[in-house]
Amino acid sequence: MFSKKKMVASIATAVALTGVSFVATNEVAPQTFAQQEVKADSWINNYINQNGIQPVSIQYREGTFTNWIPYENGVGKPEGVVVHETATPGATAEDEVSYFNNNWPTIQTYVHAFVDDTSIINIHSADYAVWGAGPTANSKYIQVELCETSSVDAFARSVANDAYYVASKLHQYGLPVEYGKTVVSHDQTSQWWHETTHTDPTGYFAKWNYDMEQFTALVNQYYSTMDGSNTNSGNTNTGNTNTGTNNGGVSSNTSEGTVTVKNPSSFMVPLVAFNNHGGITKSNRGLANNTPWYTDQTKTYNGHTYYRVSTNEWVMDSYATFTAK
Template sequence: MNRKRVLIVLSGLLTIFSVLLVIMTGTKANASTINDYIISNKIKPVSITYREGTFSHWDGYENGVGNPEGVVVHDTAVDGDSAAAEEHSFNTFWPQYQAYVHAFVDDGNIIQMHSTDYMVWGAGPTANNKFIQVEICHEATQDGFARSIANDAYYVAHKLIQYNLKDIPGVTVMSHKQVSQKWGETTHIDPDEYFVRFGYNMDQFNALVTYYYNNLKSTNDVYGAGVTNNAGVESDNVIRVKNSNGSYVPLVAFQGDGSVKTVSNRALANNTPWYTDQSKNYNGVTYRRVATNEWVDASYGI
């Protein structure tokens, strides 16, 4: 991201300092310890909060609107920040930064600012046209880092499932460093240089994503114990949909007068989970929002 160019030298110095501090204090945890800590304590990822940001570009991916190919994982390169602070910063200054991402994650929040049906500017032209992009904020403690990692891994797994993508490290889940190495359009090495502060790495992050991904697909719960209610709404505001009378589930858009109109160029695949953050009633029908102005009849929930 362009904003990071002014921070990269400072970030590198901070990383070196952090490693030296770890050596002196003995506070560094190894990578397996972080994942073990998350899983053994069943640290529950928070729900995704969707607050539409100010990014005014609504361009589809190279395969079209609603067709990302995976997720790029970034870190913010700012010590002591938060998802809310980054949200405010980007919504205020993205024209100057010439950068924007879909979501920010910290130890207590997952804030999504732009529909993942549409591309953003975070990792160079090629990756921007292919991937959802999320940034993890810098935490100061092992517990804070673990909680933010749980939230980040959940967001990535959730998005893979939402768009019916396979979990393939290095292909559908990439770090910004991997993007830089593959396409050479940026020089960033995040989040690797941040992860190393806690003895963590992308291999361990991918392992946690896979753990969550498999559990969410099989049980609707990151730890394999999910329950779906009678309205078809899963844990963490996810609705799994199916049209018993057709091969897809139709979507509607709300018009300015409050009425609904069928979306003609997009629908949901049967038996797929979708994040939903709002509900509306129209003519006795409850609709759940799955994109900026795309809603599904809640009766399709299973």
């Protein structure tokens, strides 16, 4: 049911992305397509608009991937989104999520999200890199897999969901919509850096008389409807109910108690700070494992709850056990 594509993709990704920094060698600058006119005329895009198809909400779940890898420019600083397709006809986003969560240590491959015609499932924080398109692309891009469908309507709905996810992530990180720069295919990254041989989603899109330029036009359509207070509109987050303020897509709440922290992968628990644009930056300090800390406020961001332990230093729920006062 699941293609060997995953196994092949992993060969070039496992070596370079096991540490906390990246070294790129013999890097080839990508072609610049941003100045070319993007083909907005597409029968699929027209079908989506004429039939009133709307993207579904993004579901945020904590996957099993235990590597928290900064991008080459730092945590929370991706440069765009790589669009993949699964090459597994009939497999749903739920199927793929289950497969990757159960098998990534063996296949050495993982992505941020899976999309089909009925769901968008984000399984790893886009603040951190994953293993999906070779070392160089991994160190730069958020990565999303589009599931294959078998009907025009299902394809249109899946593409709408995929474009919405890409637009949401670009907007979240303050990136523009630029074909061949911030919106790229796995095919393009293979051509630029020769670290994988994959050509997706080019062939699958062509089956529906569709291409990445038309897809980028759809991304731009959704992106243009987003504003500063709507970066994550439609997203379904887990964690606290938003009863506080919302700044750039970050929900704040009063929540007094104690968090006990632990990081199984290190001697310390990482801290982050929230910036004025609603994103996070990595702190240069950390907390000792198995220590309790007073907290009086939480923020919900990108599917995670963050607990404040100092003026603007926060610990993510993955490392914290909260006890209410």
